[in-house]
Amino acid sequence: MEQVVAWLHEKNPGLDGEIRSDEDLIEARLIDSMDFLEFIDLLEEISGDTIDLQEVTIDDFRTLARVQERFLNSADPAEVPAG
Numbered sequence: 001m002e003q004v005v006a007w008l009h010e011k012n013p014g015l016d017g018e019i020r021s022d023e024d025l026i027e028a029r030l031i032d033s034m035d036f037l038e039f040i041d042l043l044e045e046i047s048g049d050t051i052d053l054q055e056v057t058i059d060d061f062r063t064l065a066r067v068q069e070r071f072l073n074s075a076d077p078a079e080v081p082a083g
Contacts, residue, residue: 001068007042011035021065031061043071 060070
């Protein structure tokens, strides 16, 4: 998840502080349409899996918690949030 957070900070240089796991990344304009495919590429690289755009919805990318749950749980079980 650190790579995802670092990417979001890189794309949003004015962003200060942490990104909450439940913050809406799209509503907060941390991910926009221009960066969306690059974000998917990043998730594919981290997870080692291809993301089939026919099998996902925008809600799968809306928060860090959902991104972790949907795409990264198998990538690094140590990073799975408790609860």
